[in-house]
Amino acid sequence: MYDSRQHDVAAIARVIGVSRASVYRALNDSLPAQDRRNA
Structure with a gap:
């Protein structure tokens, strides 16, 4: 099943x-x- 919450998290990330x-x-x-160089 496709979880729309996963999609939201991926989009936000x-x-x-x-x-x-x-x-x-x-x-x-x-x-x-x-x-x-240190960053």
């Missing part, structure tokens, strides 16, 4: 993942190369 990647990319762009 995908959105959070994209948002988190965007935040990390923005942070990395603003940090020196040395700090980026």
Whole structure:
């Protein structure tokens, strides 16, 4: 059976993942190369 709750969780996780990647990319762009290596 298809669980719509699973679909909701997957959709939310995908959105959070994209948002988190965007935040990390923005942070990395603003940090020196040395700090980026430690991130």
